[in-house]
Amino acid sequence: MKGKILIMLGWLLTTISLTHDAIAQNRESEFGNNFVFHESRSTSYYLVDDTLLSGGVIRLEEYKKTNKQNVLSGKYEIGLFTKLNPKLTDFTGSPVSVVSKTYPSYTIADNSNAILVALGITKDNIKDYKYHVVKNDSIEIVPWSPIPKLEQKYGAEAPYGAIGTFNSPNGTIMVEVVNTKDYSIRDGVIYDWRLNYKPVIESIIANTLTNFYELTDLKNNHGYSKQLDPTTGLPTGIEFPADSIEGIRLTFKHHETIPYTIYLEKLDGDSSELTQLTYYLQKDYYDIESKQLKIPGKYRFKVIRVGEPDKAQTLYIPFEVKPPPPVTNKKASLKQALPYIIATLSGVALLFFIYYRHNQNKLKISARERQLAGLKLKSIRSQLNPHFMFNALTSIQNLINKNNVEGANYYLSIFSGLTRQVLDTNNEELLSVQEELKILDDYLQMEQLRFGFQYQIKVELNLNQANIDIPAMLLQPFVENAVKHGVSALKEEGNIVIQISKENNDIVISVVDNGKGFNREVEATGYGMKLSEERVTLLNQIYKDQFVTLTVNSNTTGTTITIRLTNWIL
Known part of the structure; x- marks a missing residue:
């Protein structure tokens, strides 16, 4: 009511x-x-x-x-x-x-x-x-x-x-x-019911005017930290000159139910000072502004659960701001400096030439690898389309064998339109979310006529379906598996949920069914599933800055397929 x-x-x-x-x-x-x-x-x-x-x-x-x-x-x-x-x-x-x-x-x-x-x-x-x-x-x-x-x-x-x-x-x-x-x-x-609320740091990144440095990476952090705590994996002594760092980002392990308070604590001088930087942090990261990193001295960041009095649940990150290097005013004459200038320019020119040749070779190799990966992707796509068509024709044949002429005719009418969509997009590696979901919806309508299961397609409201492209036919093999191996035997009790949402710049897609599930280590996976896993590997070779991850969770209450397209929304 x-x-x-x-x-x-x-x-x-x-x-x-x-x-x-x-x-x-x-x-x-x-x-x-x-x-x-x-x-x-x-x-x-x-x-x-x-x-x-x-x-x-x-x-x-x-x-x-x-x-x-x-x-x-x-x-x-x-x-x-x-x-x-x-x-x-x-x-x-x-x-x-x-x-x-x-x-x-x-x-x-x-x-x-x-x-x-x-x-x-x-x-x-x-x-x-x-x-x-x-x-x-x-x-x-x-x-x-x-x-x-x-x-x-x-x-x-x-x-x-x-x-x-x-x-x-x-x-x-x-x-x-x-x-x-x-x-x-x-x-x-x-x-x-968790008992340990101590914040967990996943990354500490310092940014300068020209670069970014992960401070837990001792080999490539510009010397800002030289040792890690063996228990926490965090730097034990972060040091940098004043005015050298524009900001520091602290990235935390996901803490959706636990808000944090962050303090900046000064450890030296006449008296210690405690400055609250933020009181109620729910995000998984916090950016320390450059104004907090300019005055020389010894400090530490103190991160706790909001209102938490237990010191054992407190995370400390110590660091030291060193005085800026002295500026020398000694001047050299042009005649004295000229040999050094010529030597420096000659060295720079030689290094540039070596770098240029090396970079050109890398570009050629990368172009060949990208071309080869693209050809393999087309090959897999060409195998997926007949696989999908074969499954659909098998469904039509089953309806005819059951003398369900009306159902077969209706199935064929949807199948003809669906076939045209698939053939029209055969040469396109990317499709809009809207087009991909239209193909899935038509396919699920056909299979619903045959098996009688229920399905829902849920898209986050603020996701622009028409202007966001994803790899074509990316979800189709997983939806076919959900129908064939998941809900077909359940009839009207079967249920499939397809959900697409946005997390920052990522797109997260899930296909969930309430079938009996399967053990990937024991049972052989379907042909479409194997092709899709190969396809994800090739996509990651082509879109190296936009990773595609595939996760399969299956148990006796159903199967969940999760695909994350990282940095897909620019």
Whole structure:
């Protein structure tokens, strides 16, 4: 019942709600006998006494009349509420963006359970909703499934959706709930049982006026660091002259539920100084400005989880700014300097000539390798097209053998248009996302007629489908495998999801099915899969600055194919 949803009374939210920052800073407060609710359009969390549910729910229309200032323009069709251990403190994490939505996260340091209920799911609409559960942001342990049950506890006046009780020691769990009739009606929550919140650095890059240097690379870092800590792999002593570095970028391991605070601490002089550079960092990188790197002295960067008092969870990066080299004013006469100038110019000319010859040879070799890789790519593409046509014709033959003339005619009408699209683009190595998805949609319509499975194609809203090109027929073999080996035996229960999104300058594409999965080490992969893996290798030889990575995850609940096109959006 869209727009007809149970939600907590306005006076209750107003009097006992706490913002995210207030909860995060009040680390001595216990969770108590409460539920916690996250407002979808802000970073506010609300604690609600679970004994007040009996008199504390009304419909959204009444809530709007009495509390207009709290409603904003948000939707509360689902209304996810979480119950944690009453003794738990410091339980709020960072809100996490998932496509177009923001999900709350909760840190659970004592390995206790998390209970999740949905007040917006009732006996009238429970069949419209499904949920799934993802562990450690990588494994779907519960595929999209109906809501388990309705229950009526804590004095609630009407039954509500009982999503489940969750626990994953030293790991994370994400639960998403969606209305199958309107995908915009969805919400989710992330639970984090990890005990180690110490920030992890993946890269430290210093940039000068002319170059960039990875400070963990001792051979090519311009001498800015000479030793690494064997435990962390980070430089133990970074040194550089004042005014020599324009900035430093710290790149962290992904920390979606844990925001960081970064300080600059001065270690020498009359008294130590602590300067806060940023308070609430959710991004995976932070840029240190040049103004922080100009004054000679000994310093260290201090990185901690927001509000974290434990020194063992603190990351320190020491460095020293040296005084700039002295400037000499001694002048030499032209006659004295002339031999050195001639020798220098002669040496430069000789080096340039050697470099030029060497570079020309490298260009010739590179051009030959690129040409050879291009010919191999065309060969693989020419093998993929007949493979795809053969699979489609086999499907038509099966319909004819079943005397399904109407289905075969409909299949043939789509197949003829699809064949024209494939032949028209046969000589094109790149196709727009829009054209690629049109071919996939037509193919899936044909196979859906034969097997009866369900499928969805999801594209991030801000992705310009018409103006972004990807390798032609890149997804087709994986979608064919998902149909043939994944969902064909499941009939109407089968489901395939194709999703395309943008992460910074990367394009991330996934093909997910809920079939029985396969073991790549034991079972032989299909012909199309092998050709596609060879094709990815050749693409990386041609587009050396735009890597293509292919990841296959398969288990008994399904298979996920993930393709990342790195630096594909310029």
